[in-house]
Amino acid sequence: MIGIVVPAHDEQALIGRALRALKIAAAHEDLGAEEVRILVVLDACRDATEAVVHALGIDCLAIEARNVGIARAAGAQALIQRGARWLAFTDADSTVAPCWLARQLALRSEAVCGVVEVDDWSGYSSEERRAYEAGYLDAEGHRHIHGANLGVCSNAYQRAGGFPPLTSREDVALVHRLVAQGARIAWTNTVRVLTSARRAGRAPEGFASFMQGLCVSPQTS
Known part of the structure; x- marks a missing residue:
C-alpha cells in the first residue's frame, strides 16, 4: 500500500483542488491498481477544512x-501502521501531477525529492519572478527539499527517525538524516508539483515565507 500525507491548518479554500489532484494520481495505471490511501492531518483547524475533506471521501x-x-509524523505513523510501504508527502495548497506517485516509484530510490512550480505569478512583479527563477534550479540533480513534493520508503523513513517536531524545515531535517544514513535519494525535476504563491502561509519559515521575502536589490548605474 502507498500512503499520502497532507497536513492542513485552515485550508478550506485550497485543499479541495489538492485532494482532487491526488485522487487522479492515486488512480494512475502505472501503479498497477495498488491501494493508495490519502490521509489529511487536520492540525488545529477552525474552518471548514474537515467538511471539504469528508465531502471528497478522504480520511482525516x-x-x-x-x-x-x-502533523506529518502523525500521518506517516498512521499509514505505516496500516501497512504503507511508501510514503508521499504534499501540502494542502499544492497540486500534484497525474504521474506524481507513479514517477516516484519508478525511480526505485529510497527517497525522492521533486521540484515545485509556482502556479500563479499574478500579484508579483516581474523583478520578483526573475529573482525567484534565478535562484531555483529546475533540473535533474537539484538539491531543493520541499515537503510539498517528497516521497520516501517506509523503512528508510523509520531508520531516519521520521520527521522531527519542528514548526518549519522538518522536511529538510528528515532529508538530511536520510543523506547521513547513505539513503539512495533521487533529486529529480521529473516529479513535479504546482504550489501556491501565497505570501501568508502556515509554517513560519516555509515556502510562503520565502515568497514573502523575495526582493531585488536596486540596480546601480
Missing part, C-alpha cells in the same frame, strides 16, 4: 499540535 486525522513536523 485530527490533532491539536499547530506544528507541521508533528
